[in-house]
Amino acid sequence: MRVCLILFGLAMSLSLQAIEIRQFDDPAKQQAYENLVKELRCLVCQNQSLADSDADLAKDLRTEVYSIIQSGKSEQAAVKFLVDRYGDFVLYNPPLKTSTSLLWLGPFALLLGGLVFLGVLARKRSAGRKAEPALTGEERQRLQELKKKLEG
Template structure:
């Protein structure tokens, strides 16, 4: 029994030493044009795990894998639109920072305009109400 306790005490700290996965080898680009295209493309794609970071900014392991996959797709001759379509088919429209204007995304595109119009209307109403009230005259002040 004491042997099992000793083994458990010795082996218990081992998972603490585990580290997050990292990108084992840097990406290899054929030229600077491909590198610029790659960086522009991954900046337009959202990390499916982080959700608030682009694929370029995320340090999640899936982001490392997706960056490698994007580069492989680029090097196999696919266009940016084909790569985006591939990722959308796999992960949904969420992977795009700028999804296409469709029946299921119209509110996403129109909402900022609606909020701006509502704010402008609120300001206009407030200004009109303030302008409609007469300013009381104060005879007790000396100027």
């Protein structure tokens, strides 16, 4: 029974491991490949990278990336291959373009808006405080009397 369980556990861990074994003739290429598949997004399971995804398409796309890198082409060539076919969607790090400007600049615009709002609010408050009318001599005297009474 125990042996069965251990075997089952081993089998499970095997199926969760990296999916294919790739042979590279150059460790730099292997590094490039591993970086790429982590940075590229799988289209089927959209919150996974190509490296993480077990989808059939992810496997095919890893094969494409592998053959591009192995043939000696640059990482940019592999990225371009995928972007040409699937669009910027495959990039976890989208480029700054007109169509993505809201994505990149939006947060800063919001921050700026918030700061301006805060500034306006603060200025209004301090202006309001200054505008408070000063007490007359008589009123000040009454205030002192009241304070004394309270401290009693």
